[in-house]
């Protein structure tokens with residue numbers, strides 16, 4: 001399918017979804033609206049990211065047929081809306097290390113990225129059990145078997161853990177065919193379970209395990 005040929009239909013794909021931005025909340029079938037109640041000149045990022053083919057676009061313009069800039073009115077909901085299968089599920093996870101730290105900025109960036117279901121907790125990196133992380137990983141892991149792609153979205157990779165912890169989690173996600181997406185930080189981007197980031201993390205895990213083995217064997221050798 002040619003990108004240029006498909007572009008004219010892009011807005012229909014976007015409008016198959018309700019806009020998740022609370023300030024807009026345009027229902028399916030209607031274009032996005034501005035704070036001043038006009039038809040926005042482009043769709044909100046959080047909305048077009050719900051369409052897998054458009055998720056990587058920087059912007060999706062509102063077509064002339066929707067009269068961008070004119071007074072916004074609600075249009076009839078397309079009959080197909082809601083019936084269209086969701087091909088891709090994006091689940092979010094947010095974590096703050098202490099009860100006093102706020103989760104707001106992480107939750108905002110996840111909402112902005114079009115994540116509709118977020119698991120969050122305030123718990124230290126040193127905690128051995130992180131119930132919400134376990135819950136989202138468990139939920140995500142069961143989805144690909146239904147033929148739906150799933151991505152776990154976090155603000156930064158540190159939210160998932162560091163070193164061996166992160167590497168082990170990546171192994172677990174890869175095993176159940178769950179992708180990872182980081183909105184910021186060194187690993188920023190969307191990573192396929194068969195992609196490079198998972199390969200690097202797996203290699204890191206091997207290396208850490210090897211170092212661990214060397215250390216314990218050196219311990220037995222002694223000085």
Ligand SMILES: [Zn+2]
Pocket residue numbers: 019020021024025026031032033043044047
């Ligand atoms: Zn909108």
